[in-house]
Ligand code: ATP
């Protein structure tokens with residue numbers, strides 16, 4: 119197993135920029151998947167990104183892994199930009215720790231529970247606030263050690279009543295969860311804004327159409343919690359949008375009035391929650407007695423924030439917003455491959471030779487290339503490329519004898535170019 123140096127997800131990915139279709143694994147389906155709730159779900163199944171193995175449980179296949187790794191890379195970079203540092207918490211949490219914060223009872227049936235060989239009870243933790251507090255306890259001594267923020271990207275498990283939409287609402291999914299620690303509410307407020315901006319940058323990097331909405335933070339009140347929703351007609355969440363620009367979760371605007379300016383709600387959008395940021399304040403630090411020594415030399419309970427992003431929800435949202443009748447139209451930044459070299463006829467020596475040369479030269483330039491070297495019909499190879507969502511194609515056909523091939527963006531116009539002209543496009 120190869121762990122990529124810095125930006126790997128916890129799941130090990132062997133990052134190969136050079137891939138031949140014939141010995142890779144992209145099991146595209148000819149038939150339409152049935153019983154799907156979302157277009158993204160259909161396309162992910164059909165394009166061979168994933169396969170369902172049980173209710174709400176999916177195997178992620180190689181193209182999914184490549185897309186997820188790219189999404190995670192952007193998340194890692196933006197977390198680094200707000201000085202959050204990577205950690206990994208255990209997935210199992212002992213009952214007593216969750217009892218201490220009242221989550222053992224409050225979480226209800228959505229939390230998976232199990233026993234060890236000594237009958238000691240555990241939960242598969244839905245998030246890791248308790249362990250984040252335990253971790254901080256021996257390190258944070260005074261205000262000088264803060265703000266301090268840690269994050270992980272790892273699997274979460276939730277026993278959803280109704281798993282839906284493939285990995286949009288699954289029972290196992292990947293979350294980026296971050297936990298910040300502060301000596302004052304002012305420090306928390308300042309850091310929260312930084313994180314809010316980092317979130318906007320993340321979703322903008324993927325070109326997503328999204329809105330940030332004020333959400334219900336239970337008893338706490340105030341502007342303590344925001345959700346980032348990708349706009350989607352079939353989205354599960356209803357978003358109230360006011361003329362004043364303010365967006366709120368419908369739970370906060372049930373009377374049809376904007377909670378910010380008091381005017382009637384102008385429109386209601388549907389969306390899917392991709393991320394959630396929350397001022398926890400002392401919700402966990404108080405019951406777990408997480409303190410620092412303040413300026414008066416006295417122990418004081420510290421302030422916390424937590425910040426989640428669902429990696430699959432981001433991927434599903436990108437696909438919901440970038441597709442057509444032929445398949446997924448991935449933006450280059452997250453596409454599993456950037457270029458597909460399609461050899462029209464693998465029995466033609468000139469075509470194979472030219473394809474191979476382009477393949478080696480592009481990969482030497484660091485371009486993520488797949489070579490469709492299968493013996494299949496050209497039509498089905500082109501259809502697969504459009505379904506999988508590879509942004510650029512190089513079709514090596516009968517002009518191979520003159521050293522030329524057709525270059526075209528997904529579903530775009532073809533241009534006949536020499537090998538040198540093609541390579542020059544990537545020599546920057
Ligand atoms: P929802 O209201 O959709 O159930 P949540 O409020 O339970 O979401 P959080 O606890 O805030 O979600 O988790 C952080 C993020 O994890 C969410 O913003 C979402 O992107 C993702 N997420 C939550 N539940 C699931 C799930 N079952 N499958 C995939 N992603 C999920």
Ligand code: MG
Pocket residue numbers: none
């Ligand atoms: Mg939920």
